[in-house]
Amino acid sequence: MSTHIGAAKGEIAEKVLLPGDPLRAKYIAENFLTDIHLYNEIRNAFGYTGLYKGEKVSIQSSGMGIPSISIYVNELIQSYDVQTLIRVGTAGGLGANVKIRDVVLGQAASTDSSIVTNTFGPGINFAPVADYGLLSRAAELAEADKINYHVGNVLGEDRFYNDEIDMKKLIDYGVLATEMETPALYLLAAKYKRRALSILTISNHLVTGEETTAEERQTSFNDMINLALQV
Numbered sequence: 135m136s137t138h139i140g141a142a143k144g145e146i147a148e149k150v151l152l153p154g155d156p157l158r159a160k161y162i163a164e165n166f167l168t169d170i171h172l173y174n175e176i177r178n179a180f181g182y183t184g185l186y187k188g189e190k191v192s193i194q195s196s197g198m199g200i201p202s203i204s205i206y207v208n209e210l211i212q213s214y215d216v217q218t219l220i221r222v223g224t225a226g227g228l229g230a231n232v233k234i235r236d237v238v239l240g241q242a243a244s245t246d247s248s249i250v251t252n253t254f255g256p257g258i259n260f261a262p263v264a265d266y267g268l269l270s271r272a273a274e275l276a277e278a279d280k281i282n283y284h285v286g287n288v289l290g291e292d293r294f295y296n297d298e299i300d301m302k303k304l305i306d307y308g309v310l311a312t313e314m315e316t317p318a319l320y321l322l323a324a325k326y327k328r329r330a331l332s333i334l335t336i337s338n339h340l341v342t343g344e345e346t347t348a349e350e351r352q353t354s355f356n357d358m359i360n361l362a363l364q365v
């Protein structure tokens with residue numbers, strides 16, 4: 135077991151889906167996997183292992199924000215040797231062509247967090263990016279399944295409530311959506327040479343003000359979940 139994950143070695147699959155919300159982890163395990171086993175309840179950050187089409191996969195809730203997901207990703211990699219990590223999260227839409235309930239594949243993750251500077255020092259603004267194999271496979275599957283999807287830059291920000299965010303500039307530069315974890319996921323994947331991708335569903339739109347319900351954020355967005363499991 136690691137500090138925040140109460141699983142024995144071997145209880146967690148090599149491939150892990152990472153929803154922020156523990157109840158989304160429960161929903162995915164109960165509705166998409168067979169032979170499920172709850173391996174973690176520490177802090178109610180539920181973690182399940184089960185089978186998807188006969189293949190072992192785990193679902194670990196990562197909590198909200200870069201500090202929280204960094205804990206789970208570090209422990210999944212260092213204590214459980216996880217190889218492939220796919221975040222299945224919600225995000226706020228930015229551009230006019232990004233609609234509520236659309237899927238966004240995070241090709242790269244910009245951030246206002248200090249994690250990149252803390253890692254590289256002030257001279258290098260490292261660009262955290264998705265694994266190209268996972269990204270291109272997800273795009274192919276989304277195309278085949280006729281999902282409304284977008285591929286591009288997302289902003290992983292430190293604040294959900296952010297009065298200083300310059301939405302116009304972000305939209306001008308093609309940033310598709312905002313969320314709170316992807317830069318840490320991609321940075322840690324690069325550090326440990328693992329494969330990572332963020333698949334996000336637009337739960338609300340920052341410009342139009344449209345939003346989905348808390349229940350929908352917890353128990354739907356099946357396009358994103360199916361896509362992540364197939365990838």
Ligand SMILES: O=P(O)(O)O[C@H]1O[C@H](CO)[C@@H](O)[C@H]1O
Nearest residue numbers: 154155198199223224313314
């Ligand atoms: O739905 P999840 O995966 O938690 O992701 C988004 O939702 C939370 C904010 O409501 C943040 O964690 C953000 O990244």
Ligand SMILES: O=c1cc[nH]c(=O)[nH]1
Nearest residue numbers: 224225226312313314
């Ligand atoms: O971080 C997030 C997640 C969903 N919606 C937002 O507006 N921000």
